[in-house]
Amino acid sequence: KAGVTQTPRYLIKTRGQQVTLSCSPISGHRSVSWYQQTPGQGLQFLFEYFSETQRNKGNFPGRFSGRQFSNSRSEMNVSTLELGDSALYLCASRSRNYGYTFGSGTRLTVV
């Protein structure tokens, strides 16, 4: 069974730009959630999607958004990038028995 695939692995963007990150969950998993990891804040929940609907959202500004497609693949978008958005962005897909499986993440650097 293939794991959670996140693309790209690394990304460098300039302040003010926007970025889109992609996550393909494990086949059959319908829940996809996103987390941001920074040295100062640890792992913070961004949002969770299930069957194309956002079920929960963390405490992040509206510049952070996401969506889920009918095949359960998910994207997250960050607009008007700030230096503080530099982080490792992790996607997790979840099975019915509470199992969260994480991808390897996308390392975003904003310069």
Add this chain to the structure above:
Amino acid sequence: DQQVKQNSPSLSVQEGRISILNCDYTNSMFDYFLWYKKYPAEGPTFLISISSIKDKNEDGRFTVFLNKSAKHLSLHIVPSQPGDSAVYFCAASGNEKLTFGTGTRLTIIP
């Protein structure tokens, strides 16, 4: 408001001895707890979990203990091996999301 806390940022343990990592939480609505191991620039790798209705779960060298009255859980690794050196996160599941602790860096000394 840090609902899940790991008060020890780092821990060093001799190879072969027991490693004990601790985690405290404040929200009694959490219904499932998990431990993850993480290397830099990689996603967390699931280690072991425990439901809030249990007080112990064992998987090979890893055992997780849950004390609901104290809102405390711990991960025991025995015997500790050099490959166990990593950052360990505890996480609590509730409301369709995971709330993570800040992590403990475990170093196993050969």
